[in-house]
Amino acid sequence: AQSVTQPDIHITVSEGASLELRCNYSYGATPYLFWYVQSPGQGLQLLLKYFSGDTLVQGIKGFEAEFKRSQSSFNLRKPSVHWSDAAEYFCAPRAGGTSYGKLTFGQGTILTVHP
Amino acid sequence: GAGVSQTPSNKVTEKGKYVELRCDPISGHTALYWYRQSLGQGPEFLIYFQGTGAADDSGLPNDRFFAVRPEGSVSTLKIQRTERGDSAVYLCASSLDGSSGANVLTFGAGSRLTVL
Numbered sequence: 033a034q035s036v037t038q039p040d041i042h043i044t045v046s047e048g049a050s051l052e053l054r055c056n057y058s059y060g061a062t063p064y065l066f067w068y069v070q071s072p073g074q075g076l077q078l079l080l081k082y083f084s085g086d087t088l089v090q091g092i093k094g095f096e097a098e099f100k101r102s103q104s105s106f107n108l109r110k111p112s113v114h115w116s117d118a119a120e121y122f123c124a125p126r127a128g129g130t131s132y133g134k135l136t137f138g139q140g141t142i143l144t145v146h147p
Numbered sequence: 148g149a150g151v152s153q154t155p156s157n158k159v160t161e162k163g164k165y166v167e168l169r170c171d172p173i174s175g176h177t178a179l180y181w182y183r184q185s186l187g188q189g190p191e192f193l194i195y196f197q198g199t200g201a202a203d204d205s206g207l208p209n210d211r212f213f214a215v216r217p218e219g220s221v222s223t224l225k226i227q228r229t230e231r232g233d234s235a236v237y238l239c240a241s242s243l244d245g246s247s248g249a250n251v252l253t254f255g256a257g258s259r260l261t262v263l
Contacts (some may be wrong), residue, residue, distance in 0.1 A: 063231045076254040133195030140189050
């Protein structure tokens with residue numbers, strides 16, 4: 033069965049510190065991979081996506097993610113966190129073929145940023 | 148419009164009542180999706196429309212849930228005989244073309260449903 037795991041439910045970092053949010057997936061073939069961010073009362077906003085090609089992808093707000101096929105991972109990183117990055121982050125793989133409409137979201141990682 | 152619009156933003160109803168939630172997608176987007184997000188969880192897929200037809204409704208939990216998109220634009224999610232377990236945020240998303248591998252979804256702010 034297809035699944036996605038975000039092992040860290042809650043992460044706290046200091047402003048200016050680096051950040052890595054983990055995402056592991058289990059799919060028969062390499063899925064399309066997405067990271068979304070959700071701020072309180074806001075809709076989900078796409079941070080970045082991986083379809084193919086270069087395994088290090090750049091996104092908005094200074095975020096990047098690295099696809100590692102051997103580890104079935106797609107971890108999200110940011111070199112220096114800002115207080116405005118406090119939000120909930122979701123990894124969401126999507127299978128190919130006829131399932132283009134169906135994202136499978138992880139449970140989410142809540143990020144708290146201390147001043 | 149500029150983004151995906153959902154109404155109402157909040158809905159409180161009593162157990163057993165009928166509820167309709169509306170989604171107005173981005174103009175020109177042919178694909179529309181409904182997801183449900185329960186407290187503390189990631190969104191879960193409900194149904195996906197390509198044009199007027201439901202291309203995948205495998206996520207609808209039971210026959211109390213139904214969605215329509217009669218003209219290929221606005222969609223309505225309908226819930227009959229609501230139960231307390233239906234309480235959640237219902238998210239709508241749209242994309243240019245659901246049949247493309249490069250498909251990227253844009254989400255609305257959601258409709259929060261509370262069943263008392």
